[in-house]
Amino acid sequence: MKSIEIIVPPVLAFIIGLFFLGLFRRIMARIHWRYGPPLIQPLIDVIKLFHQKSVQHGIMFNIGLIFSLAGSIVVVLFLPFGRICPLSESGGLLVILYIMLIAPLGLALSGGEGANPNISIGISRKFILSLGYEIPLLLILLSIMTHYKTISLMEIVKIQQNTSWALLSFPLFLPALAYLLILPAILGVRPFDVSSAPQEIASGTMVEYGGRYLALATIEHAFSLFIGISLFVNLFLGGSCNIVVFFIKMLVVFTIGVFINAVFPRLRIEQAIKYLWRLPVALAFIGLIIVSIL
Amino acid sequence: MILITILLIAFGGAFVTYLAGKISGKLRNILAVLVSLALVVLISLIYRREISREYYTLPFLNLKLILMSNPLSWFFAIIIAGIGLLSILYSLEYMKDKERLDYYYFTLLFINASMLGTVISGDLLSFFIFWEIMSWSTYLLISYKGGKAIAAGLKYIIMSIIGSLAMLLVIISLYSRYGTMEISAIASYMQTASIGYTLFILITSSLSFVIINAFWPLHTWLPDAHAEAVSPFSSVLSAVLVRKGIYGLYLFMYVILGLNILNKLHVGFISFSSVLCGIGAVTIVFAAFTALVQEDSKRILAWSTVGQGGYMLLGIVFATASGMTGGMFHVLNHCIYIALLFFVAGAIEHRTGGIRNINELGGLIKRMPVTFIAALVGISGLIGIPLTNGFVSKWLIYKTLILGNHPFLAFAAFVGTWGTVLYGYKFIHNIFLGQLPEKYKHIKEAPLLMQLPMILLTVTVILFGVLPGIPLRVISAIQRQVALPPLQTTLFGIPKEAGELNMINVLFAILISCFIVWLLFRRAAKSVPVQQDDSYAAGSYVPKEKYHYTVNFYNPLSKMITPYLRDVASLFYLNIARGTQRVCNIIRRVYVGEVGYYAMYIVLFLAFLIFIQMFF
Incomplete structure (x- = not known):
C-alpha cells in the first residue's frame, strides 16, 4: 500500500503536468483564433526527443x-495530493x-556548464526573478504558518477542511490575493517569462538543450507547473480529500494563469521586480x- | 592533569615548532602537524568527562586560576582542535614557498592554543588572559602578508581592544564586588544582583562578543581581515575564532546569569533578547545583500560569515530546546562548510597565482574537479540544501521562530537564505562553470595535501546532514549543563513529538528519484560532447576571447539594491578615525619633538606666570 502511495503522486504529477502543457498551448491557440496542437502533443514531443541525438558540454x-x-519529483512526494x-x-x-x-x-x-552567454543571462534573470517572488511568497507562507501554528502542510490542509478555505477566511485572504498576484511569476508564464524570453535570449536556459536534455527539461517544467499550482491549492483552497476535486481546483487556478499569460506582454526584469516588491509585498506584509497581532 | 597537559602541549608545541624551524623546515612541518594532531586526540579523550577542575597557581591577588571542562567547552574545544589540524595540513602545501614560515606556524599554533585556553578556563581572569593572547596573535597573523593586510589588521586590533577593555571593565567590577573570579561562584552571586547591575554586566560584556562575532553594526573589521589573511588562516578565523563571540554570549547569558534573570530583563516589549534578535536579523539581511554585489571570492565568503552569525544569534537567544540546539548546531555546521569554502578559495588562489577576482576565472570544473565538488557541497551547506548539515540547523531555527510567533524574524532569516542562493550560485558559476580562459588551460588540480582537508570536510557536511543525530547528542549535553530542556533527537533527525524531520527518508527519496531519472537518461539516444564555440558560434571562426556572461552577474538587481547598501557603520567609524587623526595632527604641531620648542614652551609659560603675578 505504502509503495503504491509513493509511486502514484509522481506519475500523476507527470501526467497532469504534461496535460497542462498541452492545455496551455490549446487555450492560447483558441485565444489567438487558431486550432492549436492536440492535447497530447507535449507527450509526443518528449517521446520523440528521447530518440534524438544531442550535444553536451560536460559532466x-x-x-x-x-x-x-x-x-522536483521529491517535492511532489512531500506535497499532499488529495489524501495521499x-x-x-x-x-x-x-x-x-x-x-x-x-x-x-x-x-x-547544468546550464552554467553550457558556457553560452544566453544561458547565463537567463539564469541570472531567473535567480533575480525568484528573489523577487520569494520575498512576497515567504511572507505569505509565514502568515499561513503563524496563523495555523504549525509547519506541517498536512496539518494546514486538515485545519482548512475542518473550518473553511484560507482564501475565504479573514486575515488570510490578503496573503491569498498576494499569492494570486505572484502566481504567474512562480509559474514563469508571460508577464514574467524573462528567464526564457525566446525572442531576446533564445529561450535562455534551454538554448543548449536538445534531444534527451530537452525532454528532461520539459518534464521538469511540467513538474514545476504542477508544484506551483498544487501548493496554492493546498495552502489556500483547502486541498481535498479526493483526487478528482483536487484536480479540478488545480485546473481552475491554471486556467487563470493561462489567461494572464495570453493578455499581458513581457515585463523587463527591473519592471518585474518593481511590480513584485510593491503590491504583493504590501498585501502580504499587512496580512x-x-x-x-491576532 | 589532562587539561594542563593540553595547554602545555598547545603553547609549548608552538614554541618548539618555532625553534625547530631554525633547524629545518621539514622538522618544523612535522612538529606542527604532530602538535595539532595530539591536541585533537587529547581533547577527544576528555569527551563526556564533565566538570573536572584543575588549579594552576598564579600568585596574584590571591587568585587560584581554574581550568575546567564541561560539555560546552568540549564542544568548542573539539571544533578548534579539528579545524586547527586541518588548516595546518592545508598550510603545508599552500604556504610551501612563502617566506617567514617559522613565524607563520608559530602564530597559527599559538592562536589555536589561546583559543583552547579561553574555552577551558574556569575563571574570568584566565579567560581574559587567553582572550588577550588570542586578539594579539590574531592581529600578527592577519597582517602577515603586508600591504593591505596591515590596514586590515589594524582595523581588527582597534575594534578588538575596545571589546577587550569592555570585558576588563566587567571583570574588575565583578571582582571588586564579589571578590572572586570563578565562573561558578559568580554565577551563584549574580542570582541576587540588582537588575541594573545585571544589565550593566550583560551589555558591557556583550560588546566584546558582538565585536568578535562581527554583528552589525560592529562587523566592519571582518570582511577586510578575512579577505586579506592567508587562506588557511581565513578558515580558522571564520570558522572558529569569530564564533568565540557566541561562546562568550552563551557563557554570560546562560551559564553565569541563567534563564530566570534573563526573563526579568524587559521593559514592555523591549527585552535584552529582543534587541539581540533585531541585531541578528539586520545582520543577516544586510550581509546577504552585500555579499551579492562582491566580486572577490574571499570577500563573498567573509560577508557570508557575517550573515550566518545572525542565524546563530537568532537560535541561541530563544531559550527553547529547538532554538538553542539549532543555534549551537549552526555554529558547528557553519564552521565546517565555511572552512571548506575558504580552503576552496585558497586552492584556486594557489593554482591561479593569487587570483581572487571571480570574474577573471571560469570553467575550472574541467581542471579542478575535486575542488569543484568541495565548493558545490560547501555552498549547498551554506544555502542549507537538504542532505547537507546547514539544512538541519536552519530548520530548527526557523521552526523556533515560526512557532514562537516571531514571523518577521523568520522572514529576515528566509530572505538571507535566498540572498545566499544568489551569491552562492554566482561563486560557483563564475569560478567553475562556463568558459575556461586560455591562460588557465593547463593548470592542475590542487595538491593532494590540500585536497585531503577539503575531502574530509566535504564528507562531514554530508554526514552531519544525513545523520544529524550524532552532533545533536553532543549539543543536548550542553543544554542539560545549563538546565535547559534538551531536544529529543533520533539518529536521522527529530522525532514526531518534537516536530518531525527524517533525513534518511529524504536521502532515499532523492537517491531513488535520481536513479530513476538517470535510467531514463541512460536509455535515451546518446549525446556527443562539443566545444563552446561549436554550438554558440555555430562552427564559424571566433577570436579567442571571453564570451561568457560573468561580470556583474546580477546587474539589474545590484543596480537596484546598491544605493541601499551603504555601510553606514563603516563610514561612521572611518569618520571617527579621520576626526581623531585630525586632532592628533593638531597636537603633533604643538609637540613637535624638538628640544628647542619645549624650551620655548617653558619660557613662554614662565613669562605667563610672571605676567599674572605682575598684574594681579
Missing part, C-alpha cells in the same frame, strides 16, 4: 539536469521550501502583521 551538464528533475502524501512524516512546509531549491539550482548548474 555537470548531465548531472545538474538529473538532480533538477529528481528534486507519502513523506508527510519526514518534514513539513520548511522542507518543501528548501527542496524546491534543488530544481532551479540543478538547472542553473502578516494582522496575523501576528
Whole structure:
C-alpha cells in the first residue's frame, strides 16, 4: 500500500503536468483564433526527443539536469495530493521550501556548464526573478504558518477542511490575493517569462538543450507547473480529500494563469521586480502583521 | 592533569615548532602537524568527562586560576582542535614557498592554543588572559602578508581592544564586588544582583562578543581581515575564532546569569533578547545583500560569515530546546562548510597565482574537479540544501521562530537564505562553470595535501546532514549543563513529538528519484560532447576571447539594491578615525619633538606666570 502511495503522486504529477502543457498551448491557440496542437502533443514531443541525438558540454551538464528533475519529483512526494502524501512524516512546509531549491539550482548548474552567454543571462534573470517572488511568497507562507501554528502542510490542509478555505477566511485572504498576484511569476508564464524570453535570449536556459536534455527539461517544467499550482491549492483552497476535486481546483487556478499569460506582454526584469516588491509585498506584509497581532 | 597537559602541549608545541624551524623546515612541518594532531586526540579523550577542575597557581591577588571542562567547552574545544589540524595540513602545501614560515606556524599554533585556553578556563581572569593572547596573535597573523593586510589588521586590533577593555571593565567590577573570579561562584552571586547591575554586566560584556562575532553594526573589521589573511588562516578565523563571540554570549547569558534573570530583563516589549534578535536579523539581511554585489571570492565568503552569525544569534537567544540546539548546531555546521569554502578559495588562489577576482576565472570544473565538488557541497551547506548539515540547523531555527510567533524574524532569516542562493550560485558559476580562459588551460588540480582537508570536510557536511543525530547528542549535553530542556533527537533527525524531520527518508527519496531519472537518461539516444564555440558560434571562426556572461552577474538587481547598501557603520567609524587623526595632527604641531620648542614652551609659560603675578 505504502509503495503504491509513493509511486502514484509522481506519475500523476507527470501526467497532469504534461496535460497542462498541452492545455496551455490549446487555450492560447483558441485565444489567438487558431486550432492549436492536440492535447497530447507535449507527450509526443518528449517521446520523440528521447530518440534524438544531442550535444553536451560536460559532466555537470548531465548531472545538474538529473538532480533538477529528481528534486522536483521529491517535492511532489512531500506535497499532499488529495489524501495521499507519502513523506508527510519526514518534514513539513520548511522542507518543501528548501527542496524546491534543488530544481532551479540543478538547472542553473547544468546550464552554467553550457558556457553560452544566453544561458547565463537567463539564469541570472531567473535567480533575480525568484528573489523577487520569494520575498512576497515567504511572507505569505509565514502568515499561513503563524496563523495555523504549525509547519506541517498536512496539518494546514486538515485545519482548512475542518473550518473553511484560507482564501475565504479573514486575515488570510490578503496573503491569498498576494499569492494570486505572484502566481504567474512562480509559474514563469508571460508577464514574467524573462528567464526564457525566446525572442531576446533564445529561450535562455534551454538554448543548449536538445534531444534527451530537452525532454528532461520539459518534464521538469511540467513538474514545476504542477508544484506551483498544487501548493496554492493546498495552502489556500483547502486541498481535498479526493483526487478528482483536487484536480479540478488545480485546473481552475491554471486556467487563470493561462489567461494572464495570453493578455499581458513581457515585463523587463527591473519592471518585474518593481511590480513584485510593491503590491504583493504590501498585501502580504499587512496580512502578516494582522496575523501576528491576532 | 589532562587539561594542563593540553595547554602545555598547545603553547609549548608552538614554541618548539618555532625553534625547530631554525633547524629545518621539514622538522618544523612535522612538529606542527604532530602538535595539532595530539591536541585533537587529547581533547577527544576528555569527551563526556564533565566538570573536572584543575588549579594552576598564579600568585596574584590571591587568585587560584581554574581550568575546567564541561560539555560546552568540549564542544568548542573539539571544533578548534579539528579545524586547527586541518588548516595546518592545508598550510603545508599552500604556504610551501612563502617566506617567514617559522613565524607563520608559530602564530597559527599559538592562536589555536589561546583559543583552547579561553574555552577551558574556569575563571574570568584566565579567560581574559587567553582572550588577550588570542586578539594579539590574531592581529600578527592577519597582517602577515603586508600591504593591505596591515590596514586590515589594524582595523581588527582597534575594534578588538575596545571589546577587550569592555570585558576588563566587567571583570574588575565583578571582582571588586564579589571578590572572586570563578565562573561558578559568580554565577551563584549574580542570582541576587540588582537588575541594573545585571544589565550593566550583560551589555558591557556583550560588546566584546558582538565585536568578535562581527554583528552589525560592529562587523566592519571582518570582511577586510578575512579577505586579506592567508587562506588557511581565513578558515580558522571564520570558522572558529569569530564564533568565540557566541561562546562568550552563551557563557554570560546562560551559564553565569541563567534563564530566570534573563526573563526579568524587559521593559514592555523591549527585552535584552529582543534587541539581540533585531541585531541578528539586520545582520543577516544586510550581509546577504552585500555579499551579492562582491566580486572577490574571499570577500563573498567573509560577508557570508557575517550573515550566518545572525542565524546563530537568532537560535541561541530563544531559550527553547529547538532554538538553542539549532543555534549551537549552526555554529558547528557553519564552521565546517565555511572552512571548506575558504580552503576552496585558497586552492584556486594557489593554482591561479593569487587570483581572487571571480570574474577573471571560469570553467575550472574541467581542471579542478575535486575542488569543484568541495565548493558545490560547501555552498549547498551554506544555502542549507537538504542532505547537507546547514539544512538541519536552519530548520530548527526557523521552526523556533515560526512557532514562537516571531514571523518577521523568520522572514529576515528566509530572505538571507535566498540572498545566499544568489551569491552562492554566482561563486560557483563564475569560478567553475562556463568558459575556461586560455591562460588557465593547463593548470592542475590542487595538491593532494590540500585536497585531503577539503575531502574530509566535504564528507562531514554530508554526514552531519544525513545523520544529524550524532552532533545533536553532543549539543543536548550542553543544554542539560545549563538546565535547559534538551531536544529529543533520533539518529536521522527529530522525532514526531518534537516536530518531525527524517533525513534518511529524504536521502532515499532523492537517491531513488535520481536513479530513476538517470535510467531514463541512460536509455535515451546518446549525446556527443562539443566545444563552446561549436554550438554558440555555430562552427564559424571566433577570436579567442571571453564570451561568457560573468561580470556583474546580477546587474539589474545590484543596480537596484546598491544605493541601499551603504555601510553606514563603516563610514561612521572611518569618520571617527579621520576626526581623531585630525586632532592628533593638531597636537603633533604643538609637540613637535624638538628640544628647542619645549624650551620655548617653558619660557613662554614662565613669562605667563610672571605676567599674572605682575598684574594681579
